[in-house]
Amino acid sequence: EDQVTQSPEALRLQEGESSSLNCSYTVSGLRGLFWYRQDPGKGPEFLFTLYSAGEEKEKERLKATLTKKESFLHITAPKPEDSATYLCAVPPGGGADGLTFGKGTHLIIQP
Amino acid sequence: SAVISQKPSRDICQRGTSLTIQCQVDSQVTMMFWYRQQPGQSLTLIATANQGSEATYESGFVIDKFPISRPNLTFSTLTVSNMSPEDSSIYLCSVGEAGGDTQYFGPGTRLTVL
Numbered sequence: 595e596d597q598v599t600q601s602p603e604a605l606r607l608q609e610g611e612s613s614s615l616n617c618s619y620t621v622s623g624l625r626g627l628f629w630y631r632q633d634p635g636k637g638p639e640f641l642f643t644l645y646s647a648g649e650e651k652e653k654e655r656l657k658a659t660l661t662k663k664e665s666f667l668h669i670t671a672p673k674p675e676d677s678a679t680y681l682c683a684v685p686p687g688g689g690a691d692g693l694t695f696g697k698g699t700h701l702i703i704q705p
Numbered sequence: 706s707a708v709i710s711q712k713p714s715r716d717i718c719q720r721g722t723s724l725t726i727q728c729q730v731d732s733q734v735t736m737m738f739w740y741r742q743q744p745g746q747s748l749t750l751i752a753t754a755n756q757g758s759e760a761t762y763e764s765g766f767v768i769d770k771f772p773i774s775r776p777n778l779t780f781s782t783l784t785v786s787n788m789s790p791e792d793s794s795i796y797l798c799s800v801g802e803a804g805g806d807t808q809y810f811g812p813g814t815r816l817t818v819l
Contacts, residue, residue, distance in 0.1 A: 636812055
């Protein structure tokens with residue numbers, strides 16, 4: 595069965611304190627791994643898509659990396675506006691449509 | 706990326722009634738999806754809505770409870786029927802192409818059932 599597990603569930607950092615969020619996945623035939631940011635009361639906002647092990651993508655203070663079993667979202671020198679829930683998702687195995695989401699990491703950056 | 710709007714943005718409904726949620730996209734898209742996000746939880750796919758064919762429902766979701774329409778390539782509706790308090794959730798539509806392509810999400814509809 596497809597599975598996406600994110601850790602930690604919650605993370606509180608001081609402004610400027612770098613850290614990483616983890617997303618481990620189990621799916622037959624990975625067709626992409628997606629990172630989203632979700633602010634309270636809003637829909638998920640797309641951040642990155644990674645397709646193959648070793649791939650990296652960056653956007654401002656965020657960098658996403660991918661291995662054969664997990665993905666990391668690295669946050670460098672975060673600011674309070676980076677506070678949000680970060681979700682990762684994969685398309686299900688077997689060629690089905692839609693996305694299977696992890697439960698997310700709730701990130702709080704304190705000034 | 707596509708601009709997606711949903712109506713209503715929120716609603717409070719009585720038990721036993723039905724609510725239809727609209728999803729409008731500013732460009733033609735092949736696939737539209739409906740997700741549910743229960744309080745404090747992540748997103749769960751309800752169904753895939755393709756234009757010109759019946760929606761495909763995920764395990765645990767049935768057409769009688771969540772009928773879906775997809776009359777054209779820019780619009781879809783999800784109806785939550787015979788509601789109970791357990792249906793209180795955020796309902797989100799998303800759009801994408803087939804396979805592993807990126808999905809973009811609407812702002813969501815926050816439903817509270819009393």
